[in-house]
Amino acid sequence: MATQLAPCQAPHWARAAAPRLASRVAGVALLALGGDALAQAPVPTGPPNAPEQRPAFAAQARAPALPASAPLCSERVAEGLEFPWGLAFVDNDTALVTERPGRLRRVDLRSGTLSAPISGLPDIDARGQGGLLDITLDPDFERNRRLYLSYAEPREGGKNGTSVARATLAAGGQRLEELTVIFRQTPAWVSTKHFGSRLVWDTQGHLYVTLGERSLPEPRQLAQDPHTHLGKVVRIDPDGSIPADNPFAAGQAGAPAVWSYGHRNIQGAALHPESGKLWTVEHGPRGGDELNVPLAGRNYGWPVITYGEDYSGAPIGEGVTARAGMEQPIYYWDPVIAPGDMTFYQGARFPDWHGDLIIASLSPGGLVRLTLDGERVSGEQRLASGLGRVRDVAEGPDGALWALTDARDGALVRLLPGME
Template identity: 45%
Template sequence: MKNQLLISIASTVLSLASCKSNVMDTPTSPTTGTTPPGSGTPTTGTSPVEASPPNTNYSPAFAGQTRTAGVRTTTDYESRVLTTALRSPWGITNMPDGRLLITEKAGTMRIATTTGQLGEPISGILTVNPAGQGGLLGVRVDPAFATNRTIYWVFSESTSEGNLTAVAKGQLSPDETRFEAVRVIHRALPAYRGTAHYGGRLVIDPAGYLLISTGERADNAIRFQAQSLSSGLGKIVRITNEGLPVADNPLATQAGARPELYTYGHRNPQGLAIHPVTGEVWQSEHGPRGGDELNRIQPGANYGWPTITYGLEYSGSRVGEGIQQGEGLEQPVYYWDPVVSPSGMTFYSSDRIPEWRNNLFIGALSGMHIVRLVIENNRVVGEERLLVGEGQRFRDITQGSDGALYAITDGGRLYRIDRR
């Protein structure tokens, strides 16, 4: 089966390579097949899925905070490569009619059908700086799109002072070829001349407010600003659809604090998702050498970076004082060491695979798989790795209107994952 799957993928790539880019780009033979472990005996309570030794000898703050029990999906499911023609896609979200809106790092946005047909790039997007980790990043459709046709997106913007994480909005034209009335509604200041750690994920909460993750820009000279309430770096911000701070933001009354701040102490947060039952915001962020985190976002909370972390500097030395806990600093719900590099994520609310309901699915970049986490009472009680062996850096994942999961990879693939 594995060899047949690899042959099918190769055939798809060759077929796509021979196609010219028209208004709609359709693969001739999408890859199909069960992705192990797609069925079989439940293994809840087995050894953790991570078998490699950790980078540190740090102890978790509570049982199950890392390397929790492995689980295995028992429902027979399949993954299909719908297209390989995307160009470094970064964000994916649903449109009201069930199609998918996808951003590409270099600064383009395209609409895809759930069969993998790709539209031409939509014009009117503001210029992005795609150097390093920058580019066109997270994207969301306004809940009232049927009447206002508004789309929001995050991008790395160049200014005379440096680069920054910016949020823009625009109206998609009726023929879907361009954005109109485009404007920036938020900038995470200060600007900085580096090209790393922009954060860049975007969600809309149940009240209709925008939450955006911003990175602390990586370098030692500036990353401490993740702890500063006067800086927009290393934060989750909460704004209205016009870019104004939400009136009841939790830090707005503190002296010197930026009123848009919702939480702080983040490193490079590339994942945001809304829990389908509680409405709470969950977040994932990249740690350094070890210490990737999953956090349940509490208004006004400090998530500790770089004061506390379960990781090391890339050199192997300790970060700061090398501590993992501190008074007033939130603990991650879960962490990975070694890293998986968690990026975009989504909760599963479909009934198509009942055992996945309310589970969290996260695209892993360096891990090259999709993380499935079983969460009970705000604790991770099971972990599974899906699509292992694909050799793809999974950048983002969403649940489609049809109940299937759709994932994009840095290598340009769009996957559909659903019960067989």
């Protein structure tokens, strides 16, 4: 079931004095609507693009629809962002936001004021789906002021590829210093599509980087080659070196940085707060967006197996959805949700959502909420469709949900229970 979206009645700083009480009130409303009780029918989405395909196990697709929860309210905290992509909270009052054309800005979360573009960024190829992509802060950011950026980097001969750079945010937050490229996707390709890319820290201080397979028919085949970085999750140390326990660390069976392979275009990733495992959500073809828990050295099938079909309506490869030695997604969507980033909700603002997975949707837009039973999806809900295309979603220090809308005049939006 969908949840309605309405403007918040007052700016968030006017409500900051009593968030816990408001959360308890919202919790009562949510519980009154049935908590986690599941309806039997799935979320209404229209027919699948590949109706002859069948899930490999129960509730791998079209899980039961969750009952409608309390209305959400939205507050456009900052506007005038051009195709914002990644979001990182520096503290309770400040966030950093990337813009795909190649700008990094500070946002004052109290006033919504945007800084001038922060200087010192690397060379960025901002054509097509490329540009400045994700941002994450070093786990020890308060001490070392380091941050990490993923971006489409121009390479020799008109080629490009996803790269990761780390830098220090100078005092005052106006420029980056000591910028160093710590990872470069290889091989580079002449393509403006499927760069990935999300950055996620694991519990040991390693950095996961998700990488697209560059979309075109020739490079997509390299998603199956573990010696390349196309269509992969890679795992590196903060300086770009290789963790000794990576599955191909020795370099003989695959590229040392590779964690998992056979992916298409992963633009959402988050670490499970209890298991510590990486979860990812990736764009499929027409139908076939996937939710995965990528395990070390495993093959996730693209483009040999996939749900959905090509944009022409033709099958992908042999049109098969399963093969020995290739992993099944724990969930897939047909029709697609065109996923952006995702987060496991842990805050108190939405007490009934604790542990649920919240995913940004570019099409049809808004957010997708999933309830989980271990590593299986038990229910699905569509939220905040009025936001349109959502590229990133994150839980803020205040326990609210924060979303970046993917538009030429994009916004940073704060979402709260409607009673607050």
